[in-house]
Amino acid sequence: MTKPSAPNAAPRCVPCRLAAIGAVVAVLAGGFAYTAGWLTPARLTAPRFINTFEVVAGQAHPGYRRNHAKGLCVAGYFDSSGAGSVLSHAAVFAPGRTPVIGRFAVPGGNPSAPDTSSPVRSMALLFQLQNGEQWRTGMNSTPVFAVHTPEQFYQQLVAAKPDAATGKLDPAKLKAFYAANPETKPFQAWVKAHPPSSSLANAAYYSINAFRFTDSAGNTRAVRWAMVPETPYAPITDAQKEERNFLEADLDQRLQNGPLRWHLILTVAQPGDPIDDATMQWPDNRQHIDAGTLVIDHTTSQEDGACRDVNFDPTILPAGIRPSNDPLLAARSAAYALSYKRRTREESLRPEVHQTKSNGERS
Numbered sequence: 224m225t226k227p228s229a230p231n232a233a234p235r236c237v238p239c240r241l242a243a244i245g246a247v248v249a250v251l252a253g254g255f256a257y258t259a260g261w262l263t264p265a266r267l268t269a270p271r272f273i274n275t276f277e278v279v280a281g282q283a284h285p286g287y288r289r290n291h292a293k294g295l296c297v298a299g300y301f302d303s304s305g306a307g308s309v310l311s312h313a314a315v316f317a318p319g320r321t322p323v324i325g326r327f328a329v330p331g332g333n334p335s336a337p338d339t340s341s342p343v344r345s346m347a348l349l350f351q352l353q354n355g356e357q358w359r360t361g362m363n364s365t366p367v368f369a370v371h372t373p374e375q376f377y378q379q380l381v382a383a384k385p386d387a388a389t390g391k392l393d394p395a396k397l398k399a400f401y402a403a404n405p406e407t408k409p410f411q412a413w414v415k416a417h418p419p420s421s422s423l424a425n426a427a428y429y430s431i432n433a434f435r436f437t438d439s440a441g442n443t444r445a446v447r448w449a450m451v452p453e454t455p456y457a458p459i460t461d462a463q464k465e466e467r468n469f470l471e472a473d474l475d476q477r478l479q480n481g482p483l484r485w486h487l488i489l490t491v492a493q494p495g496d497p498i499d500d501a502t503m504q505w506p507d508n509r510q511h512i513d514a515g516t517l518v519i520d521h522t523t524s525q526e527d528g529a530c531r532d533v534n535f536d537p538t539i540l541p542a543g544i545r546p547s548n549d550p551l552l553a554a555r556s557a558a559y560a561l562s563y564k565r566r567t568r569e570e571s572l573r574p575e576v577h578q579t580k581s582n583g584e585r586s
Protein backbone atom coordinates (compact mmCIF):
# COMPACT_ATOMS: atom_id res chain seq x y z
CA MET A 224 0.00 0.00 0.00
CA THR A 225 1.39 3.48 -0.85
CA LYS A 226 1.64 5.97 2.01
CA PRO A 227 -0.59 9.06 1.55
CA SER A 228 1.44 12.28 1.42
CA ALA A 229 0.98 14.73 4.33
CA PRO A 230 -1.73 17.26 3.43
CA ASN A 231 0.30 20.40 4.43
CA ALA A 232 3.84 19.32 3.41
CA ALA A 233 5.93 22.33 2.26
CA PRO A 234 7.09 22.24 -1.37
CA ARG A 235 10.70 21.05 -1.64
CA CYS A 236 12.71 23.94 -3.06
CA VAL A 237 16.38 23.15 -2.51
CA PRO A 238 17.70 26.42 -4.06
CA CYS A 239 15.31 28.41 -1.81
CA ARG A 240 16.62 26.65 1.27
CA LEU A 241 20.23 27.19 0.26
CA ALA A 242 19.51 30.87 -0.40
CA ALA A 243 17.92 31.19 3.07
CA ILE A 244 20.94 29.54 4.73
CA GLY A 245 23.25 31.80 2.69
CA ALA A 246 21.32 34.87 3.82
CA VAL A 247 21.64 33.89 7.49
CA VAL A 248 25.40 33.31 7.09
CA ALA A 249 25.77 36.67 5.28
CA VAL A 250 23.92 38.52 8.06
CA LEU A 251 26.07 36.86 10.75
CA ALA A 252 29.29 37.58 8.83
CA GLY A 253 28.16 41.19 8.27
CA GLY A 254 27.46 41.61 11.99
CA PHE A 255 30.86 40.19 12.84
CA ALA A 256 32.62 42.43 10.29
CA TYR A 257 30.72 45.49 11.60
CA THR A 258 31.62 44.69 15.21
CA ALA A 259 35.27 44.26 14.22
CA GLY A 260 35.14 47.62 12.41
CA TRP A 261 36.01 46.20 8.94
CA LEU A 262 32.99 47.81 7.23
CA THR A 263 33.45 51.20 8.87
CA PRO A 264 37.19 51.84 9.15
CA ALA A 265 36.58 55.38 10.46
CA ARG A 266 34.46 54.14 13.40
CA LEU A 267 36.25 54.04 16.74
CA THR A 268 36.33 50.37 17.76
CA ALA A 269 38.33 48.39 20.32
CA PRO A 270 40.53 46.92 17.52
CA ARG A 271 41.39 50.43 16.29
CA PHE A 272 42.38 51.43 19.82
CA ILE A 273 44.43 48.33 20.49
CA ASN A 274 46.12 48.30 17.04
CA THR A 275 47.14 51.92 17.63
CA PHE A 276 48.48 51.17 21.13
CA GLU A 277 50.60 48.45 19.48
CA VAL A 278 51.99 50.87 16.88
CA VAL A 279 52.78 53.50 19.53
CA ALA A 280 54.62 50.87 21.61
CA GLY A 281 57.11 50.67 18.71
CA GLN A 282 57.54 46.87 18.81
CA ALA A 283 55.48 43.85 19.83
CA HIS A 284 55.47 42.85 23.50
CA PRO A 285 53.53 39.58 23.35
CA GLY A 286 51.79 38.54 26.55
CA TYR A 287 51.76 42.06 28.01
CA ARG A 288 49.00 44.62 28.50
CA ARG A 289 48.69 46.98 25.53
CA ASN A 290 48.72 49.94 27.93
CA HIS A 291 50.14 50.15 31.46
CA ALA A 292 52.38 47.26 30.35
CA LYS A 293 55.07 47.79 32.98
CA GLY A 294 53.91 46.75 36.41
CA LEU A 295 53.89 44.30 39.28
CA CYS A 296 51.32 42.27 41.18
CA VAL A 297 50.41 42.94 44.81
CA ALA A 298 48.03 41.39 47.33
CA GLY A 299 46.42 42.27 50.62
CA TYR A 300 42.99 43.11 51.98
CA PHE A 301 40.47 45.88 52.56
CA ASP A 302 39.20 46.54 56.10
CA SER A 303 35.85 48.30 55.72
CA SER A 304 34.96 50.84 58.41
CA GLY A 305 31.25 50.43 57.58
CA ALA A 306 30.98 54.17 56.81
CA GLY A 307 30.59 53.59 53.05
CA SER A 308 27.23 51.86 53.70
CA VAL A 309 25.50 55.25 53.91
CA LEU A 310 26.17 55.61 50.16
CA SER A 311 26.01 52.05 48.83
CA HIS A 312 24.53 48.74 49.90
CA ALA A 313 27.49 46.93 48.23
CA ALA A 314 28.63 44.15 50.59
CA VAL A 315 32.21 45.47 50.43
CA PHE A 316 31.14 48.49 52.54
CA ALA A 317 29.70 46.44 55.42
CA PRO A 318 32.17 46.30 58.35
CA GLY A 319 34.66 43.47 57.77
CA ARG A 320 37.60 42.27 55.69
CA THR A 321 37.69 41.65 51.91
CA PRO A 322 40.70 39.99 50.20
CA VAL A 323 42.27 42.04 47.38
CA ILE A 324 44.50 41.25 44.38
CA GLY A 325 46.15 44.31 42.83
CA ARG A 326 48.61 45.69 40.36
CA PHE A 327 50.79 48.81 40.26
CA ALA A 328 51.85 50.05 36.84
CA VAL A 329 53.04 52.96 34.72
CA PRO A 330 51.20 53.93 31.51
CA GLY A 331 52.60 53.00 28.09
CA GLY A 332 52.86 49.85 26.00
CA ASN A 333 56.48 48.88 26.77
CA PRO A 334 56.95 46.52 29.77
CA SER A 335 60.63 47.51 30.01
CA ALA A 336 60.20 51.30 29.74
CA PRO A 337 61.98 53.45 32.34
CA ASP A 338 59.84 54.29 35.39
CA THR A 339 60.28 57.95 34.43
CA SER A 340 58.63 57.44 31.01
CA SER A 341 55.38 58.88 32.41
CA PRO A 342 54.59 61.15 35.36
CA VAL A 343 51.56 58.94 36.10
CA ARG A 344 51.50 55.79 38.28
CA SER A 345 48.50 53.46 38.54
CA MET A 346 46.87 51.11 41.03
CA ALA A 347 44.37 48.45 39.90
CA LEU A 348 42.39 46.38 42.42
CA LEU A 349 40.09 43.37 42.45
CA PHE A 350 38.05 43.09 45.66
CA GLN A 351 36.87 39.48 46.11
CA LEU A 352 33.62 39.88 48.07
CA GLN A 353 32.47 37.12 50.47
CA ASN A 354 29.18 36.76 48.51
CA GLY A 355 31.05 35.89 45.29
CA GLU A 356 30.76 39.33 43.67
CA GLN A 357 33.81 41.29 42.53
CA TRP A 358 34.66 44.97 42.42
CA ARG A 359 37.38 45.78 39.90
CA THR A 360 38.89 49.22 39.54
CA GLY A 361 41.81 50.84 37.69
CA MET A 362 42.97 54.16 39.15
CA ASN A 363 45.61 56.68 38.11
CA SER A 364 47.68 59.03 40.27
CA THR A 365 46.06 62.14 38.76
CA PRO A 366 42.59 63.31 39.89
CA VAL A 367 41.63 64.21 36.31
CA PHE A 368 42.11 62.57 32.90
CA ALA A 369 43.62 64.39 29.93
CA VAL A 370 40.60 64.00 27.66
CA HIS A 371 36.81 63.92 27.83
CA THR A 372 35.91 61.46 25.06
CA PRO A 373 37.26 58.17 23.66
CA GLU A 374 37.68 59.93 20.27
CA GLN A 375 39.99 62.51 21.85
CA PHE A 376 41.94 59.76 23.61
CA TYR A 377 42.38 58.05 20.26
CA GLN A 378 43.55 61.31 18.61
CA GLN A 379 46.01 61.80 21.47
CA LEU A 380 47.38 58.28 20.85
CA VAL A 381 47.72 59.00 17.12
CA ALA A 382 49.61 62.21 17.95
CA ALA A 383 52.00 60.11 20.06
CA LYS A 384 52.78 57.65 17.24
CA PRO A 385 56.52 57.45 16.57
CA ASP A 386 57.65 59.09 13.33
CA ALA A 387 58.14 56.41 10.61
CA ALA A 388 61.57 57.81 9.59
CA THR A 389 63.15 58.54 13.01
CA GLY A 390 61.21 56.09 15.21
CA LYS A 391 60.81 58.97 17.66
CA LEU A 392 57.78 60.81 18.95
CA ASP A 393 57.15 64.17 17.27
CA PRO A 394 56.58 66.73 20.08
CA ALA A 395 55.03 69.16 17.56
CA LYS A 396 52.17 66.73 16.88
CA LEU A 397 51.35 66.37 20.58
CA LYS A 398 51.60 70.14 21.02
CA ALA A 399 49.14 70.60 18.15
CA PHE A 400 46.78 68.04 19.72
CA TYR A 401 46.83 69.89 23.07
CA ALA A 402 46.30 73.25 21.37
CA ALA A 403 43.28 71.87 19.52
CA ASN A 404 41.83 70.27 22.69
CA PRO A 405 41.69 72.83 25.52
CA GLU A 406 39.91 70.25 27.76
CA THR A 407 43.42 68.85 28.34
CA LYS A 408 44.47 72.00 30.27
CA PRO A 409 43.39 70.94 33.82
CA PHE A 410 45.33 67.68 33.43
CA GLN A 411 48.43 69.44 32.16
CA ALA A 412 48.23 72.07 34.90
CA TRP A 413 47.85 69.36 37.59
CA VAL A 414 50.85 67.40 36.31
CA LYS A 415 52.97 70.57 36.18
CA ALA A 416 52.09 71.48 39.78
CA HIS A 417 52.57 67.95 41.20
CA PRO A 418 55.93 66.27 40.56
CA PRO A 419 55.65 62.44 40.38
CA SER A 420 55.94 60.70 43.75
CA SER A 421 59.21 59.07 44.86
CA SER A 422 57.39 55.76 45.46
CA LEU A 423 54.31 53.77 44.52
CA ALA A 424 53.57 53.75 48.27
CA ASN A 425 53.27 57.52 48.74
CA ALA A 426 50.97 58.33 45.80
CA ALA A 427 47.20 58.77 45.90
CA TYR A 428 45.22 56.93 43.22
CA TYR A 429 41.93 58.27 41.82
CA SER A 430 38.93 56.59 40.13
CA ILE A 431 38.74 59.74 37.95
CA ASN A 432 35.51 58.50 36.35
CA ALA A 433 32.32 58.93 38.41
CA PHE A 434 30.09 55.99 39.41
CA ARG A 435 26.54 55.70 40.78
CA PHE A 436 26.19 54.45 44.36
CA THR A 437 22.79 53.23 45.57
CA ASP A 438 22.05 52.86 49.29
CA SER A 439 19.72 50.32 50.93
CA ALA A 440 16.81 52.80 50.77
CA GLY A 441 17.21 53.09 46.99
CA ASN A 442 18.80 56.59 46.93
CA THR A 443 21.40 57.00 44.18
CA ARG A 444 24.28 59.49 44.23
CA ALA A 445 27.27 60.11 41.94
CA VAL A 446 30.57 59.24 43.61
CA ARG A 447 34.27 59.31 42.79
CA TRP A 448 36.85 57.63 45.01
CA ALA A 449 40.52 57.87 45.85
CA MET A 450 43.01 55.63 47.64
CA VAL A 451 44.92 58.09 49.83
CA PRO A 452 48.24 56.82 51.24
CA GLU A 453 49.19 56.85 54.91
CA THR A 454 52.82 57.17 53.72
CA PRO A 455 53.51 60.92 53.30
CA TYR A 456 54.02 62.13 49.70
CA ALA A 457 57.58 62.97 48.64
CA PRO A 458 58.59 64.02 45.12
CA ILE A 459 60.87 61.93 42.91
CA THR A 460 64.56 62.57 43.75
CA ASP A 461 67.27 63.62 41.28
CA ALA A 462 68.97 60.23 41.74
CA GLN A 463 65.71 58.39 40.94
CA LYS A 464 65.31 60.44 37.75
CA GLU A 465 68.50 58.74 36.48
CA GLU A 466 67.29 55.20 37.32
CA ARG A 467 65.21 52.96 35.05
CA ASN A 468 63.63 50.68 37.65
CA PHE A 469 63.40 52.21 41.12
CA LEU A 470 59.65 51.84 41.78
CA GLU A 471 59.46 48.06 42.21
CA ALA A 472 62.67 47.83 44.30
CA ASP A 473 61.46 50.69 46.52
CA LEU A 474 58.13 48.97 47.14
CA ASP A 475 59.79 45.65 48.04
CA GLN A 476 62.11 47.43 50.44
CA ARG A 477 59.26 49.26 52.18
CA LEU A 478 57.27 46.04 52.52
CA GLN A 479 60.16 44.43 54.41
CA ASN A 480 59.33 46.89 57.21
CA GLY A 481 55.62 46.00 57.22
CA PRO A 482 52.43 46.43 55.19
CA LEU A 483 51.49 49.65 53.39
CA ARG A 484 48.12 51.38 53.87
CA TRP A 485 45.76 53.61 51.94
CA HIS A 486 42.35 55.03 52.94
CA LEU A 487 39.43 54.61 50.54
CA ILE A 488 37.91 58.10 50.41
CA LEU A 489 34.48 58.37 48.73
CA THR A 490 33.54 61.84 47.42
CA VAL A 491 29.88 62.67 46.78
CA ALA A 492 28.81 64.95 43.89
CA GLN A 493 26.48 67.89 44.41
CA PRO A 494 23.76 68.70 41.85
CA GLY A 495 25.43 70.36 38.87
CA ASP A 496 28.84 68.67 39.30
CA PRO A 497 30.03 67.08 36.04
CA ILE A 498 29.35 63.33 36.19
CA ASP A 499 30.31 62.40 32.63
CA ASP A 500 33.47 64.47 32.21
CA ALA A 501 36.71 63.04 33.61
CA THR A 502 38.66 66.22 32.73
CA MET A 503 36.86 68.22 35.44
CA GLN A 504 37.45 67.97 39.20
CA TRP A 505 34.68 68.52 41.73
CA PRO A 506 35.14 71.33 44.27
CA ASP A 507 37.14 70.37 47.41
CA ASN A 508 34.25 71.09 49.79
CA ARG A 509 32.22 68.05 48.69
CA GLN A 510 31.31 65.42 51.31
CA HIS A 511 34.14 62.89 51.84
CA ILE A 512 33.67 59.53 53.57
CA ASP A 513 36.55 57.33 54.77
CA ALA A 514 35.20 53.88 53.87
CA GLY A 515 38.12 51.87 55.25
CA THR A 516 41.76 50.87 54.87
CA LEU A 517 43.47 49.07 52.00
CA VAL A 518 46.43 47.05 53.30
CA ILE A 519 49.03 45.79 50.81
CA ASP A 520 51.36 43.21 52.32
CA HIS A 521 53.18 41.50 49.49
CA THR A 522 54.28 41.71 45.85
CA THR A 523 54.96 39.23 43.04
CA SER A 524 56.25 39.77 39.52
CA GLN A 525 53.55 40.36 36.94
CA GLU A 526 54.98 37.53 34.84
CA ASP A 527 53.74 34.88 37.27
CA GLY A 528 51.66 36.72 39.88
CA ALA A 529 47.90 36.51 40.42
CA CYS A 530 47.23 39.85 38.67
CA ARG A 531 48.71 38.69 35.37
CA ASP A 532 45.52 37.15 34.05
CA VAL A 533 43.11 39.70 35.51
CA ASN A 534 41.36 42.24 33.30
CA PHE A 535 40.84 45.23 35.61
CA ASP A 536 37.70 46.28 33.72
CA PRO A 537 36.26 49.24 35.69
CA THR A 538 32.68 48.26 34.80
CA ILE A 539 32.84 44.98 36.80
CA LEU A 540 31.02 46.17 39.91
CA PRO A 541 29.08 44.68 42.82
CA ALA A 542 25.37 45.36 43.33
CA GLY A 543 25.13 48.87 44.86
CA ILE A 544 27.63 50.47 42.41
CA ARG A 545 26.90 51.17 38.74
CA PRO A 546 28.86 52.95 36.00
CA SER A 547 27.98 56.60 35.28
CA ASN A 548 27.34 57.78 31.73
CA ASP A 549 30.96 58.94 31.36
CA PRO A 550 31.73 57.83 27.78
CA LEU A 551 35.26 56.75 28.74
CA LEU A 552 33.92 53.84 30.82
CA ALA A 553 32.37 51.86 27.95
CA ALA A 554 35.44 52.49 25.77
CA ARG A 555 37.72 51.32 28.57
CA SER A 556 35.71 48.14 29.04
CA ALA A 557 35.86 47.25 25.32
CA ALA A 558 39.57 48.10 24.93
CA TYR A 559 40.66 46.25 28.09
CA ALA A 560 38.74 43.15 26.97
CA LEU A 561 40.52 43.05 23.61
CA SER A 562 43.92 43.74 25.18
CA TYR A 563 43.21 40.90 27.60
CA LYS A 564 42.12 38.58 24.79
CA ARG A 565 45.26 39.23 22.75
CA ARG A 566 47.72 38.97 25.63
CA THR A 567 46.25 35.80 27.17
CA ARG A 568 46.12 34.15 23.72
CA GLU A 569 49.80 34.99 23.20
CA GLU A 570 50.59 33.58 26.64
CA SER A 571 48.78 30.29 26.00
CA LEU A 572 50.24 29.80 22.50
CA ARG A 573 53.77 30.81 23.48
CA PRO A 574 54.40 30.46 27.23
CA GLU A 575 57.97 31.71 26.67
CA VAL A 576 56.68 35.25 25.95
CA HIS A 577 57.19 36.24 29.57
CA GLN A 578 60.96 35.94 29.46
CA THR A 579 61.76 39.56 30.13
CA LYS A 580 60.66 40.88 33.48
CA SER A 581 59.55 44.48 33.89
CA ASN A 582 62.85 45.33 35.58
CA GLY A 583 64.72 44.19 32.47
CA GLU A 584 66.02 40.91 33.99
CA ARG A 585 65.62 37.61 32.17
CA SER A 586 63.51 35.15 34.14
Ligand code: HEM
Nearest residue numbers: 288290291326345347361362363373431554558559562563
Ligand atom coordinates in the same frame (compact mmCIF):
# COMPACT_ATOMS: atom_id res chain seq x y z
C1 HEM B 1 39.14 55.63 26.29
C2 HEM B 1 39.96 55.68 27.32
C3 HEM B 1 40.93 54.59 27.69
C4 HEM B 1 41.43 53.55 26.95
C5 HEM B 1 41.14 53.19 25.51
C6 HEM B 1 42.33 52.79 27.82
C7 HEM B 1 43.04 51.67 27.45
C8 HEM B 1 43.71 50.82 28.29
C9 HEM B 1 44.19 49.49 27.97
C10 HEM B 1 44.09 48.81 26.62
C11 HEM B 1 44.75 48.95 29.09
C12 HEM B 1 45.34 47.54 29.25
C13 HEM B 1 44.24 46.64 29.85
C14 HEM B 1 44.62 45.17 30.07
O1 HEM B 1 45.20 44.51 29.19
O2 HEM B 1 44.29 44.61 31.17
C15 HEM B 1 44.64 49.95 30.12
C16 HEM B 1 45.09 49.79 31.39
C17 HEM B 1 44.83 50.69 32.38
N1 HEM B 1 44.14 51.88 32.30
FE1 HEM B 1 43.24 52.63 30.70
N2 HEM B 1 42.34 53.37 29.06
C18 HEM B 1 41.50 54.47 29.02
C19 HEM B 1 41.19 55.33 30.04
C20 HEM B 1 41.64 55.19 31.32
C21 HEM B 1 41.28 56.05 32.41
C22 HEM B 1 40.28 57.23 32.37
C23 HEM B 1 41.95 55.60 33.49
C24 HEM B 1 41.94 56.18 34.86
C25 HEM B 1 41.22 55.91 35.84
C26 HEM B 1 42.71 54.41 33.09
C27 HEM B 1 43.47 53.62 33.92
C28 HEM B 1 44.07 52.44 33.56
C29 HEM B 1 44.78 51.58 34.49
C30 HEM B 1 44.95 51.81 35.97
C31 HEM B 1 45.24 50.49 33.75
C32 HEM B 1 46.10 49.32 34.27
C33 HEM B 1 45.21 48.20 34.72
C34 HEM B 1 46.09 47.05 35.16
O3 HEM B 1 46.98 47.27 36.00
O4 HEM B 1 45.88 45.95 34.65
N3 HEM B 1 42.50 54.21 31.76
N4 HEM B 1 44.01 51.08 29.62
